[in-house]
Amino acid sequence: xxxxxxxxxxxxxxxxxxxxxxxxxxxxxxxxxxxxxxxxxxxxxxxxxxxxxxxxxxxxxxxxxxxxxxxxxxxxxxxxxxxxxxxxxxxxxxxxxxxxxxxxxxxxxxxxxxxxxxxxxxxxxxxxxxxxxxxxxxxxxxxxxxxxxxxxxxxxxxxxxxxxxxxxxxxxxxxxxxxxxxxxxxxxxxxxxxxxxxxxxxxxxxxxxxxxxxxxxxxxxxxxxxxxxxxxxxxxxxxxxxxxxxxxxxxxxxxxxxxxxxxxxxxxxxxxxxxxxxxxxxxxxxxxxxxxxxxxxxxxxxxxxxxxxxxxxxxxxxxxxxxxxxxxxxxxxxxxxxxxxxxxxxxxxxxxxxxxxxxxxxxxxxxxxxxxxxxxxxxxxxxxxxxxxxxxxxxxxxxxxxxxxxxxxxxxxxxxxxxxxxxxxxxxxxxxxxxxxxxxxxxxxxxxxxxx
Numbered sequence: 001x002x003x004x005x006x007x008x009x010x011x012x013x014x015x016x017x018x019x020x021x022x023x024x025x026x027x028x029x030x031x032x033x034x035x036x037x038x039x040x041x042x043x044x045x046x047x048x049x050x051x052x053x054x055x056x057x058x059x060x061x062x063x064x065x066x067x068x069x070x071x072x073x074x075x076x077x078x079x080x081x082x083x084x085x086x087x088x089x090x091x092x093x094x095x096x097x098x099x100x101x102x103x104x105x106x107x108x109x110x111x112x113x114x115x116x117x118x119x120x121x122x123x124x125x126x127x128x129x130x131x132x133x134x135x136x137x138x139x140x141x142x143x144x145x146x147x148x149x150x151x152x153x154x155x156x157x158x159x160x161x162x163x164x165x166x167x168x169x170x171x172x173x174x175x176x177x178x179x180x181x182x183x184x185x186x187x188x189x190x191x192x193x194x195x196x197x198x199x200x201x202x203x204x205x206x207x208x209x210x211x212x213x214x215x216x217x218x219x220x221x222x223x224x225x226x227x228x229x230x231x232x233x234x235x236x237x238x239x240x241x242x243x244x245x246x247x248x249x250x251x252x253x254x255x256x257x258x259x260x261x262x263x264x265x266x267x268x269x270x271x272x273x274x275x276x277x278x279x280x281x282x283x284x285x286x287x288x289x290x291x292x293x294x295x296x297x298x299x300x301x302x303x304x305x306x307x308x309x310x311x312x313x314x315x316x317x318x319x320x321x322x323x324x325x326x327x328x329x330x331x332x333x334x335x336x337x338x339x340x341x342x343x344x345x346x347x348x349x350x351x352x353x354x355x356x357x358x359x360x361x362x363x364x365x366x367x368x369x370x371x372x373x374x375x376x377x378x379x380x381x382x383x384x385x386x387x388x389x390x391x392x393x394x395x396x397x398x399x400x401x402x403x404x405x406x407x408x409x410x411x412x413x414x415x416x417x418x419x420x421x422x423x424x425x426x427x428x429x430x431x432x433x434x435x436x437x438x439x440x441x442x443x444x445x446x447x448x449x450x451x452x
Contacts (some may be wrong), residue, residue: 072332141175217249240275
């Protein structure tokens with residue numbers, strides 16, 4: 001058998017691709033990356049790209065941060081790997097748990113580690129099922145999320161993910177209920193004010209709880225801002241409306257902060273941006289600045305106590321992962337939090353006005369229907385007709401074409417539906433934002449001239 005020679009051919013011969021537009025790579029080829037410098041990545045051909053999506057929302061301190069690399073190297077030299085079972089764990093895991101509770105909105109709590117956000121959400125559902133059953137309510141198993149939400153790719157977390165593509169796997173599983181997406185611009189009815197839309201979202205929640213029965217609902221999961229749904233901030237007053245309803249019915253609130261958490265929205269946590277305190281926070285991505293796969297479940301005091309009582313009754317919580325609480329990952333996470341607290345969060349806040357101004361400027365184009373965002377996460381939604389919000393025909397693959405054209409110009413951005421999503425790293429400068437918007441504008445003009 002002849003061995004492929006080019007990097008592209010070798011990648012296609014040996015790789016089964018996930019979340020990849022196959023027509024694009026069949027036509028254009030793959031991008032094989034060798035290294036990164038600050039917010040830039042460099043491929044095997046020596047081409048340099050400004051990564052305006054921070055890898056996958058997570059490389060917030062750039063691709064060559066010396067402090068994070070040093071933290072990993074020093075921990076590998078000291079104690080390179082271990083688990084967190086049987087009452088044995090690394091000192092770094094203990095230190096990180098203390099730090100995560102300290103920076104959380106909770107007065108006290110406990111932390112459970114996983115290897116990803118998907119695993120963290122999956123684990124949290126099992127925790128809820130376990131807790132409710134131990135309290136004599138084994139029927140409390142239903143999970144409420146929202147359409148267009150993204151909570152992961154395991155069978156359980158994909159069932160929470162309100163995306164139609166999961167139907168190819170026969171998902172969602174029974175007992176996963178999806179409310180409407182709280183996207184006023186797209187989902188609001190003719191003549192409906194934003195306040196009326198928000199009230200309708202609250203009424204829908206009440207109706208679903210009445211229909212399903214509060215005594216069957218285990219918990220409610222929500223991203224403060226929907227990330228992989230296309231950067232969708234909730235309608236004004238949304239969480240102020242729904243949280244009291246959930247509290248009234250005794251339904252635990254889990255804030256999925258995999259994308260929003262640790263600074264992306266301009267606050268440490270997205271729930272702080274929207275003024276609510278959940279029962280549990282799910283963290284990943286920026287937790288290690290993308291330098292190590294890790295997820296964390298930060299349990300607030302009430303859920304922590306209830307889970308502890310349930311565990312005490314059977315003398316263990318029979319769940320965990322071999323690499324949970326990995327000492328190197330914990331050491332990197334401690335350094336990442338230090339770096340975020342030490343200046344990167346302030347930089348997010350400093351850059352936000354310029355970031356929003358750039359989105360606003362590009363939204364004036366005839367084929368941009370809406371700009372939206374918060375902090376350093378934003379999106380521009382392409383439309384065929386601005387007045388009617390009519391989208392382009394799906395066969396045109398407009399957002400994919402825009403992203404591919406950006407790549408040709410040395411810019412990495414992400415197509416999601418008919419939106420282009422931007423999530424620059426926290427180390428970005430004004431010059432990086434200027435470069436990002438200039439290259440994106442050129443790509444938008446080129447693609448719109450071809451399809452509009």
